[in-house]
Amino acid sequence: xxxxxxxxxxxxxxxxxxxxxxxxxxxxxxxxxxxxxxxxxxxxxxxxxxxxxxxxxxxxxxxxxxxxxxxxxxxxxxxxxxxxxxxxxxxxxxxxxxxxxxxxxxxxxxxxxxxxxxxxxxxxxxxxxxxxxxxxxxxxxxxxxxxxxxxxxxxxxxxxxxxxxxxxxxxxxxxxxxxxxxxxxxxxxxxxxxxxxxxxxxxxxxxxxxxxxxxxxxxxxxxxxxxxxxxxxxxxxxxxxxxxxxxxxxxxxxxxxxxxxxxxxxxxxxxxxxxxxxxxxxxxxxxxxxxxxxxxxxxxxxxxxxxxxxxxxxxxxxxxxxxxxxxxxxxxxxxxxxxxxxxxxxxxxxxxxxxxxxxxxxxxxxxxxxxxxxxxxxxxxxxxxxxxxxxxxxxxxxxxxxxxxxxxxxxxxxxxxxxxxxxxxxxxxxxxxxxxxxxxxxxxxxxxxxxxxxx
Numbered sequence: 001x002x003x004x005x006x007x008x009x010x011x012x013x014x015x016x017x018x019x020x021x022x023x024x025x026x027x028x029x030x031x032x033x034x035x036x037x038x039x040x041x042x043x044x045x046x047x048x049x050x051x052x053x054x055x056x057x058x059x060x061x062x063x064x065x066x067x068x069x070x071x072x073x074x075x076x077x078x079x080x081x082x083x084x085x086x087x088x089x090x091x092x093x094x095x096x097x098x099x100x101x102x103x104x105x106x107x108x109x110x111x112x113x114x115x116x117x118x119x120x121x122x123x124x125x126x127x128x129x130x131x132x133x134x135x136x137x138x139x140x141x142x143x144x145x146x147x148x149x150x151x152x153x154x155x156x157x158x159x160x161x162x163x164x165x166x167x168x169x170x171x172x173x174x175x176x177x178x179x180x181x182x183x184x185x186x187x188x189x190x191x192x193x194x195x196x197x198x199x200x201x202x203x204x205x206x207x208x209x210x211x212x213x214x215x216x217x218x219x220x221x222x223x224x225x226x227x228x229x230x231x232x233x234x235x236x237x238x239x240x241x242x243x244x245x246x247x248x249x250x251x252x253x254x255x256x257x258x259x260x261x262x263x264x265x266x267x268x269x270x271x272x273x274x275x276x277x278x279x280x281x282x283x284x285x286x287x288x289x290x291x292x293x294x295x296x297x298x299x300x301x302x303x304x305x306x307x308x309x310x311x312x313x314x315x316x317x318x319x320x321x322x323x324x325x326x327x328x329x330x331x332x333x334x335x336x337x338x339x340x341x342x343x344x345x346x347x348x349x350x351x352x353x354x355x356x357x358x359x360x361x362x363x364x365x366x367x368x369x370x371x372x373x374x375x376x377x378x379x380x381x382x383x384x385x386x387x388x389x390x391x392x393x394x395x396x397x398x399x400x401x402x403x404x405x406x407x408x409x410x411x412x413x414x415x416x417x418x419x420x421x422x423x424x425x426x427x428x429x430x431x432x433x434x435x436x437x438x439x440x441x442x443x444x445x446x447x448x449x450x451x452x453x454x455x
Contacts, residue, residue, distance in 0.1 A: 035212075042066045056081045060094070072106055078119075091117035091129070108143045112136060113161075128169040136161040140186075160185040175204040175212060190231060197225040214299060215255065215292060219247040240265045254333060255292040259285045276393055280345045286338035291330030298326035328363040331373065335359055348385040348419030354378065369430070376427035383420045410437060 035044045043065060050059040057080040065072045075097045080089035093110050113136055119129040140146040140157040162183035169176040178201035186193045202220030207213050222244040229237040241264035248257040263281035301322040305315060336358035343351040359366070361373040387400050403421055406412045412423045413435060426433045432440045 057087075072104065074110065076117075087121045089119045089121075091119060104145050105140070105143050108138070112138050127171075128167070130165060130167050132163070132165040133161070134163050155189050158185070158187050160187070173206050175206075177202050177204075192230045193228075194230070195224045195227045199223050214296060215248070215250070217249050221245045234269065235267070236269055238267045239263055250292050253292050255287075255290045255295065257287045257290075278343055280343065282340070282342045284338070284340040286336075288336050288338065289330075289333045290335045291333055294326045294329035297329075298322055324367070327359065328366050331359045331361060331363055331366050336375075344383065344386065346383070346385075347381075348383045349389070350381060350383045350420065351386055352379075352381040371430045374427055374430075376425065378425040380423045380425075381420045384414075384416070385419070387421070410435060 035042070043063070045061060045063050047059055047061045051057060057078075059078045059080070061076045061078065063074040063076060065074070075094035077092045077094050078089050079091075080087050093115060095111060113133045116132045117129060118132075119127055121127045136159070138159045140159050141155075146157070160183070161181065164179070164181045166179040167176065168178075179199070181195070181198040184195045184198055200220075200222045202218055204212055205217040207216075224242055225240070227237075227239040227242055228235060241262075243262045244260070245262075246257075246259045248255065250256075261281070261283040264279070266278045266281060267275060268278075269275040302319065305318050305322075310318060336356055339353070339355040339357075341351075341353045355378040356376070358375045359373050360375050366373045382403070387403065390399050391397070403412055403414075407414055407421075411434060412421050415422055424433075424435055430440070431438060432443055
């Protein structure tokens, strides 16, 4: 019996002390200053007041957003409740102390949106915040920042938002930002721009030393079910299922970045009877094997030139020298830029471009014979049926005739069996080959002709 009494006393003691333990742990997590540099935007959240009680806490803080265009401060009020495995809290934008008068769009949105902010902090640290808001209809011309740049609108410019939500999660390793907008509409008396089921999400990764740097690793995406531009009752542009994906990753100072845009179908109508429909649009861009320290050094030097207010020829010379030093510092990694574009999936109706531009060699070669360090490989394909459709929509251009003229000079090849026009371009060691024919001398002659005696 005595054992059960002792156990009960221990349990009660732990239960009595546990809110204090949780309170201290949560205070250590949320009461500190958290900073992150995400590209050109600096985020900082700092607690101004924090009063911890037995079962809960209250506080005031400010979220600071700063970029090259300015600084914006959002004052917040927090009500925190201690729980068994952490804490939950509600937050509110302190509209009474929000900087006023505030001419920015963000300030007006914060005043107009009925934000409901709920946060959670676990025993292991980190904070997850969900932000919900109700429907909003707002005349953007009432915002001085917008009215200044849209003076030609004349009447109201309406912004309509359907009820949506966002999410922000922070830990020492990651920052997650997401936003769901079921409907977004911008309209005036003549046009309507609308996006349905828009979603955005990005995860930023901390460096090895738990710092979110100038060039952070990240993975993100932006998508919608439909984006449409209407003029009156007529649809001028309709894009179905657009999706934009991007990521950046660093390994042993090597940085790889990729960007990809995909569209299931797009239709453009100029209102004069000409309409063009595109399907399976796929655009990709990649920057691979770039040296991250060299890029950071380049950004620092460019910022220094800007801060010192250097202008004219001296500015141009300093920027050129900084870029040459940066490229020279990474050339031995063989950095490349990739560009890929394709339209339609059937070869006879496809338009496709695949290009890779890279640097090979040494820093000395780049400084003395830069053209010999360039490597270019490019391939272009134009489907025969797509060319016919293009000429039917735009007969004044007569693309097919122009392609035959280029083929007669050897710039293009026509593969009737495969169903497309085809051309390749390769550059290496200062020589340029088009369709396996050395065109260096001809291109140099054209360059001198167009330069007007510059060289």
